[in-house]
Amino acid sequence: MYASLKDVAAHAGVSFQTVSKVLKGAPVAVSDATRARIHAAAEELGYVPNELARGLLRRSTYSIGIIADDLEDWAMAQFVVGAEQEARSNGHAVMIGTALGSDGLAYLRQLVERRVDGVLSAAPRLEKHAEIGAVLRERIPAVGLHHFPGGGIPVVGSSHSQTGRQVATHLVELGHRAVGMVTGPRSRRVVATRSKGFRAGLADGGVELPVDRVVETAWSAEGGFAGASELLDRDPAVSAIFAHNDLIALGVLSALHQRGIRVPDDCAVVGCDDMPFSAYLTPALTTVRIPMRETGQRAMSLLLDRIRGEEVESRVNLPTELIVRESTAGSSKEKRKKR
Amino acid sequence: MYASLKDVAAHAGVSFQTVSKVLKGAPVAVSDATRARIHAAAEELGYVPNELARGLLRRSTYSIGIIADDLEDWAMAQFVVGAEQEARSNGHAVMIGTALGSDGLAYLRQLVERRVDGVLSAAPRLEKHAEIGAVLRERIPAVGLHHFPGGGIPVVGSSHSQTGRQVATHLVELGHRAVGMVTGPRSRRVVATRSKGFRAGLADGGVELPVDRVVETAWSAEGGFAGASELLDRDPAVSAIFAHNDLIALGVLSALHQRGIRVPDDCAVVGCDDMPFSAYLTPALTTVRIPMRETGQRAMSLLLDRIRGEEVESRVNLPTELIVRESTAGSSKEKRKKR
DNA sequence: CACCACTAGGCGAACCTTCGCCTGGTCCGA
DNA sequence: TCGGACCAGGCGAAGGTTCGCCTAGTGGTG
Numbered sequence A, B: 001m002y003a004s005l006k007d008v009a010a011h012a013g014v015s016f017q018t019v020s021k022v023l024k025g026a027p028v029a030v031s032d033a034t035r036a037r038i039h040a041a042a043e044e045l046g047y048v049p050n051e052l053a054r055g056l057l058r059r060s061t062y063s064i065g066i067i068a069d070d071l072e073d074w075a076m077a078q079f080v081v082g083a084e085q086e087a088r089s090n091g092h093a094v095m096i097g098t099a100l101g102s103d104g105l106a107y108l109r110q111l112v113e114r115r116v117d118g119v120l121s122a123a124p125r126l127e128k129h130a131e132i133g134a135v136l137r138e139r140i141p142a143v144g145l146h147h148f149p150g151g152g153i154p155v156v157g158s159s160h161s162q163t164g165r166q167v168a169t170h171l172v173e174l175g176h177r178a179v180g181m182v183t184g185p186r187s188r189r190v191v192a193t194r195s196k197g198f199r200a201g202l203a204d205g206g207v208e209l210p211v212d213r214v215v216e217t218a219w220s221a222e223g224g225f226a227g228a229s230e231l232l233d234r235d236p237a238v239s240a241i242f243a244h245n246d247l248i249a250l251g252v253l254s255a256l257h258q259r260g261i262r263v264p265d266d267c268a269v270v271g272c273d274d275m276p277f278s279a280y281l282t283p284a285l286t287t288v289r290i291p292m293r294e295t296g297q298r299a300m301s302l303l304l305d306r307i308r309g310e311e312v313e314s315r316v317n318l319p320t321e322l323i324v325r326e327s328t329a330g331s332s333k334e335k336r337k338k339r
Numbered sequence C: 001c002a003c004c005a006c007t008a009g010g011c012g013a014a015c016c017t018t019c020g021c022c023t024g025g026t027c028c029g030a
Numbered sequence D: 001t002c003g004g005a006c007c008a009g010g011c012g013a014a015g016g017t018t019c020g021c022c023t024a025g026t027g028g029t030g
Helices: A006-012 A014-023 A030-047 A051-058 A076-088 A101-113 A129-137 A160-173 A189-204 A221-234 A246-258 A294-309 B007-010 B014-023 B030-047 B050-059 B076-088 B101-113 B130-138 B162-171 B189-204 B223-236 B246-258 B292-307
Strands: A063-068 A093-098 A118-122 A140-146 A155-156 A179-183 A215-216 A240-243 A269-270 A287-289 A316-317 A321-323 B065-066 B093-098 B118-122 B141-145 B154-158 B179-183 B214-216 B238-244 B268-270 B288-290 B315-317 B321-323
Touching: A006 A014, A014 A030, A014 A221, A051 B050, A063 A076, A063 A101, A063 A294, A063 B093, A076 A093, A076 A118, A076 A294, A076 B007, A076 B093, A093 A101, A093 B076, A093 B093, A101 A129, A118 A129, A118 A269, A118 A294, A129 A140, A140 A294, A155 A294, A160 A189, A160 A240, A160 A269, A160 A287, A160 A321, A179 A189, A179 A221, A215 A221, A221 A240, A221 A246, A240 A246, A246 A269, A294 A316, B007 B014, B007 B030, B014 B030, B065 B101, B065 B292, B076 B093, B076 B118, B076 B292, B093 B101, B101 B130, B118 B130, B118 B292, B130 B141, B141 B154, B141 B292, B154 B292, B162 B238, B162 B268, B162 B288, B162 B321, B179 B189, B179 B223, B214 B223, B223 B238, B223 B246, B238 B246, B246 B268, B292 B315
Parallel strands: A063 A093, A063 A118, A118 A140, A155 A316, A179 A215, A179 A240, A240 A269, B065 B093, B065 B118, B118 B141, B154 B315, B179 B214, B179 B238, B238 B268
Antiparallel strands: A287 A321, B288 B321
């Protein structure tokens, strides 16, 4: 099917080693005529080098494995795109697999069998998976978007507690005191950290967050709707709700609307992630921008450094930014500010 | 770094060929004691077979390349996830790359160098790229989510004209006559086809769609906002707007709200794709569900069939489904129906 | 005329597997 | 005691590259 160096060599009447050298431009003494013949033969046969054979010899494949757990999540997709682009601009190919739970180990094994040079983990669902953590720590250079049990794997991301704090400070400044929160699944570390930061930020402003004003739900609009409904059943008087991402926030807005609670006049809402639609919700959503694309890029770049044997930081934090829009607009008189 | 068969063999005191046979469970006559020694040695050295060497010999890598052009687009991500899962449950690994425009050819070359068994294209941006089409047609088994110039590559997807028709029929039934449309980039084939179907469906109901009630924009909420604004400037009397996807529809809703036009009372809105937030917009969005995940799965399954040398259909169509929600609710009296 | 340097390539080995075929020893029966 | 059958593995080649080192021929120089 594919022409090999030997085929090209036979066509050009030289040895395949010579073809190899000529085609990759090595400094080898070959007459111009032969050189031309070789190139012509390669062209004619449609020769494409075989990276498998190269990799075998070189003992490095110039490829990176990415473990994702939910490409449908916009934030994750951003991360992956950033990482993939960084890898490819450095000549590395990328293998991506979605590891849903326990098959993560099987996928990881596949990556090792294919001898990827390194692994990037964008799968928070695996953050409790000790076995995967061990493999990544001991057998192969890795970088994560999240921690693994036992540590030892550099993490690139943003400070979730900082994020929580930013939101809390904003709400405190607006004078809110009856504050609620709709979180993602509590088993996720980001949820715990973000909550903690939020709580601490509120405390700094003298505001308390009782546990019954915190509801846990899934990372979805549906979850946000259900979560906010429950929160409002428990305490109809909340004047501000922090949703752990924009999709949840969207559901929260929907629940509030259904009950005739006006945003921001009766209740303010803050999301997280600054998803591409958030500026166009009604009302436009106040949120925290987390630079996921850049995070992916940095993570990959760190991983490539590690593969090259350089010393790298064990933790990189990228700053997040609070983006204030209508859903918390203090006076509710401000007009829509785009993005 | 990695232990090879030879290392294991040395450790167990047998030839590496014997190790190979034992470890992969080939029917070879080996005493139980030796067998145990080999397994122990493999375990101790952490032996993991080298797929590169296998692939070299086998002349097939059990891997598929996916060309994507926008993983941040939810629909594409769905497709990719479906495809990836199907591939992996068939023992194939997946390499994913984002080809933004002209580097598509470079990426494709990378895939060929790595000797992927086939290529799946989920990059509508490349649908005019004749060179890539030619490579995919002649050199390597491929399947696409979209056409390529010159054809010859099986396509799996949904009928876009059918989608347009479904929406048109719905609007006609509701009695709308002043209908507008906000489309994605006209250069995209899906846009042309969907528009054509929509126009035809309207015509069947005796409704015309003048060109000045069609606005072209980007696949984003921002685009939808701008597009709807322009549409309303041109003709404030439109009573229904078909947006080419839900993100655009979201922008359209925003623009309508800004002008104080009530939905659905004053103007109905229909989107497309049934994105996960659409049921929770205010009002909940009527849309067309396109089974992208299933499409990805079918596309991959078709590709795998092709790789096995089976004859496959050149076109697979998966049905779409109109999902009626509040944004077109006829009487506007109906209550929210979830999903 | 002998020696050297240079030109134009060739050779062998190594990377890790797989696979078909071969071999040396043991045991059994006639 | 000889021949055959079976047990327990070994051997060689192949797949496509790369890389260091080797060599046959030619022309020049002292």
